[in-house]
Amino acid sequence: MSQPASQPLVDSLLDAPLPRSGIAWLDDARQQNLKAFATSGLPDARVEAWKYTALRALAQRRFSAVDVAAPQVAVDAASMALLGVDGPRLVFVNGVFRAELSELAGLPEGLTLQPLSQALAGDAEPLRFSLSRHYREPGDAFARINAASARDGVVLRVAANAKIARPVHLVFVAAAAEVDLAWHARNVIEVGNGAELNLVEQHLGSGEPVHLATLVSDIELHEGARLQHTVLQNAATSTNLFRRSSLHLQARAEATLHVFELGGALVRHDLRVELVGDGAHLHTRGVFMPHGRQHIDTQLAIRHQALNTTSDSTWRGVANDRARGVFRGAIVVAPGADGSDANLSNKNLLLSPGAEIDTKPELEIYADEVKAAHGATVGQLDERSLFYLRSRGIPLAEARAVLTAAFCRAVLGDLPNEALREHLSTLLVEQLPST
């Protein structure tokens, strides 16, 4: 049973003053979402989508929504450097935009990029559709509190037919603060007809204190638009991070996602993709590697809603120590989405007896002439392969690391940015148990 009254987390977030924009529809939407959050509280395990991710312990903590130091706290710019990523950059520290860490000079033609706080100060009307949304599902608590409380985030638009080749870098940093901190960021991203965008989203942090962070991204791809989106989630192990990414693909639009879930304490990513235009194509690759006591939950939901839409998803999970991974891959081929082709594979490795991965594939087909393949496995490293490596002189620990890295590399192979691919490959190996 949801008991908001007994949830210090909910109480502490309700205590915080809501941001006031002076925009009637926005302030109203914030109020409405806050009310919904107050009424429902946090979802418990009886809500199907939260079955494997318990919020009990987190619910007992209190978080402050006020961080007066966020605009000044020192952040090492080198920590966010990624090979192959040298384009425009937007940096948020504890949810607050930091101009001096960002790179917004000389934006290429056709690219509009600014923090949400600035966009709202100008003409907010184009944001109305995204920001006045109400979240109605029982598990929507974090989307609601985000909608009520987010003061900043990214507003990005690519004009029709503009090709933005250099990756746009979005960085979310959880930095030191006096108290345990809650912060929220909201992204609104739109790629115009026939336009192309390369996006790199990065989450990082530097230890104490405990953060509760939410990030909601709405991504709209217009007809024939193409998006390359790489996410490196390498938050500090004290950060609880709740993300929702909603992608909406119009006719012949193509989205390619590479998601790396490495850091964080309790991490949840709701990745929802709607293929609403004929011939839209989604390609996702992802890996989650919880270790220690980490809990990383990915909820991938793909809806094929139009003719001849295709989706191809390959996800890998590797859990070590006493960590837990959760993956739900749900594909719906809606009535009328004839000729759709959906492919989803999730393979998982358990590196220690205390680790756990729960994977749940779901497939619902209501259309004709649909091709769909779906598979999920959980296992250990192949003993024969381990022995083969050892028989050639590679010590056991190293052999395990080599095979685990190879297992994960399946999601990296088709990342077109070679320098970034190498960088991420190295990060994956560093994440593995030491050799």
Add this chain to the structure above:
Amino acid sequence: MLKIENLHARVEGKEILKGLSLSVNAGEVHAIMGPNGAGKSTLGNVLSGRDGYEVTEGTVSYNGMDLLTMAPEARAATGVFMAFQYPVEIPGVNNTYFLRAALNAQRKTRGEKALDSMQFLKLVREKLKVMQISDELLHRAVNEGFSGGEKKRNEIFQMAVLEPKLAILDETDSGLDIDALKQVAQGVNTLRSPERAFLMITHYQRLLDYVVPDFVHVLADGRIVESGDKSLALKLEEQGYAGLAERHPAGAVA
């Protein structure tokens, strides 16, 4: 170099090796022949240290060391190499990367300096030439999508790079056509040297036409029942393993 005495080994509770004894000196090539189920592959697996093989009696001494107490990687580092009957495919692990990791891990254990990528590449180029292997194989994942012949040649190529002292070839000839067999045999012959010993485990004598052994042993029912020179292999070819059963009825001491 290798001294096996009264070796008894079990697999899943079943005794397969029943008192096998064998001595191999540096520079020698020994062929172990025998019918299916005699214990040929068990011998190879016990020597290379695979899990699931329980030694209940006997000793294996390799250059004075107790081989049976050593981890597989430690055996490799001291110069024991096994060419597998069924080399595994390892998707995602590049062949060159794998081989360099193996060589450098062995060198590290032996207290030698690691080879950098330039030095390693130079070594590989030399060995490729000798083995007549196309360098396209190097860029692929370990054994992934290799034909049967390519897998066996890759085993011999690994042996050439790792330069073991004792090479065990487990049914390396099985599943090869005559051209592939000749290539593999040529690779082995190139590696023959006074410091290196070979133990060739095989069902058929045809490999022995191309790699001429110094000694031939017949393994039956878990023991060496007959030893001789290469003429023994020819005799086996003529009479078959059935003739062997007549000469050495089960339970008789060789």
